[in-house]
Amino acid sequence: MGQDMNADVVIVGGGLAGLAAGLTAAAGGARVSVLEQGADPRYLCNSRITMGVFQIALNDMESGAAALVGAITQATRGHVDPALAERYAGEAANSIRWLRAQSIRLIRGGAAAANLGVLSPPVLRRPGLHWEGRAGDVMLRQLTGNLEQLGGALHRGVRARELVMEGGHCVGVVATRGDETLRWRGGAVVIADGGFQANPDLVRQHISKSPEKLLQRNAGTGRGDGLLMAQAIGADVTELEYFYGHVQSRDAMHNATLWPYPTMDFPVAAGMAVDAQAERFTDEGLAGVAIANAVARLDDPLGAIAIFDQAIWEASAKTYVMSANPFLIDAGGTLLRADTIAELADRTGLPGDALARTVADYNHAVEANEFSKLTPPRSLDHPHPWGSRPMPIRQPPFVAVPLCAGLTYTMGGLKVDPQARVLHTQGQPITGLFAAGGSIGGLEGGPYVGYTGGLAKALVFGRIAGASALALCKPKSH
16 A cells, blocks of 8 residues: 655755755745655754854855855865856855845854854854754754745655656655655656765775774764665766765764764874874875775774874864864873873884884974875875864874774765756766755765865755756646
8 A cells, every 4th residue: 555646846855955955946836745764853864963064165155156166176176077066156155145045044153164154053062962953953944844834845754765767757756654655756856865874885885895883973864765766767976985074083983972073183184194004094184084084995994093292282183163182082082192102002002113113204204394205195285274284293292092984974976967957877867857965976075085065065956956846847836
């Protein structure tokens, strides 16, 4: 048994991207159904537990299209779809204004967030998750109410399972709610269910051989259902091996107070990260997101250790929101100190001779400014405005922090065009199928793991997908 439903636009996912798409289509007269797998009225998703900073490549969304295209290109080192970047930048200012018009309040985040727009009331500046009644929680509740006022419906506890195709057109979605099968038929379908970070099989296939050794620094709900459904009907995908996240204390694997913040990004970027053999394994100059990706690719992602000294702890570890110094200690994270490198090796279980050699090579590179001779080489030109330049590791006590990779959302996804139309592996758009937010690729990632903004991507391409779906389905009331 099952139920058959009808809508002009069917949207998979009730986060910011899905609600932005739904509101845009509903405002144009479309009958909208949003399918959300979470059953609770305050269902978890990354948009709900977010810190709430709206930015594009760490720039204000109202900086102007040309400046934003430049920032995107710089952050990704050109590993971006230029047509998507142009549309993203071009729609940014109107999108953030649209969000304010939805009665979403944004404040300026101050120096810690580079004076970017931050959802209000802001998340508390203390370790652990504190989302209830704040930031993303308030935003999603307001957007849901706005959607319902326009006649749209949010169906909770509904998990999409299959896309319905007729004559090469996507015309609906098969879903389940408990044991019940539900079939939605519509003029257009929008996939907006986030990335695949919480799907261990997909993470193992694309990101890490040991997904169980990565910290799920997310809501735990991004299972990649939309990605898999679209691939099943021939949709193309971008590179899937990169993710947005941070370098975290290894203790965060069992101590929830240690995520999403504090992170270890900045002391690692000013010092170094080594593997279980006390060898450097990544270019720390690429900053935290890229380092987290490198940790995830290790044979043992829980074998990475940050090595630095007291001078770095007092300088770079006090950088950014909820910095490692002092919040790591306040939250119960492990911080190992020793008066000598040999003693530090003993405390960490690292091979002493190898650690001494790695530290000596690193110090020589810093003091001689010969980073290209390191193995692997270290860069100095990462565009992060709060980046840490390397400092020598010479001032005792010497410090070590066991690390893990915190996975927030996957950067790769469905290949789309600037109208948010999902593309077939043969290159043409799949009629009736659109995607937005964490479900799409082409705007982030690449070998330098360029980060261009999760909330902004959800907002901008959610609105684009909603407008494109509206134009296609052409409801009678429009």
